Structure formats: structure tokens, C-alpha cells
Amino acid sequence: MGSLKKRQRMILEALKEFGGEASTRQIAERVGLNTNGVAQSLGTMDRNIECLGGKGGETRWRMKG
Numbered sequence: 001m002g003s004l005k006k007r008q009r010m011i012l013e014a015l016k017e018f019g020g021e022a023s024t025r026q027i028a029e030r031v032g033l034n035t036n037g038v039a040q041s042l043g044t045m046d047r048n049i050e051c052l053g054g055k056g057g058e059t060r061w062r063m064k065g
Contacts, residue, residue: 004048007033007041012048015063025057 004012014030015022022030028038035057042049042061052060 004045005041007031007037008045011038011041011045012063015049015061020063021052022061023054023057024059024061027061028057 010031010033011027014027017030018026024035024039024042027042028035031038039057039059042051048064049061050064052062054060
């Protein structure tokens with residue numbers, strides 16, 4: 001996780017707190033950020049996270065590994 005930006009680290013920590021799977025909206029509320037910004041960050045984190053599908057804030061994400 002050393003090469004991740006602060007926002008990405010916050011998102012990963014939030015995802016861990018949800019047991020490794022959560023929606024964009026859940027993550028955004030946990031870290032106190034805008035849903036759109038969180039979605040953009042999640043989309044760039046494909047080495048760590050996979051998209052399970054959904055629309056808008058209800059899109060589900062899961063940690064890899």
C-alpha cells in the first residue's frame with residue numbers, strides 16, 4: 001500500500017472496515033468524501049479492488065486477495 005495516495009489508503013481502510021466489500025456510497029460516507037470522487041478513485045485502484053457491478057452510489061466493490 002506504500003504507493004497509494006492518501007485518499008486511496010482511506011478508501012482501502014474503509015473497505016476493510018466493511019469486511020472487504022461495500023458500495024460506493026457506504027465507503028464515501030465512512031471516509032467523509034463525495035460519492036463521485038470516491039467512485040473515480042475506486043476506478044483507478046484495479047490492482048487492489050474489483051467492481052462487482054451496480055449503478056451510481058450503489059455500485060459494489062470488493063478487495064482482491
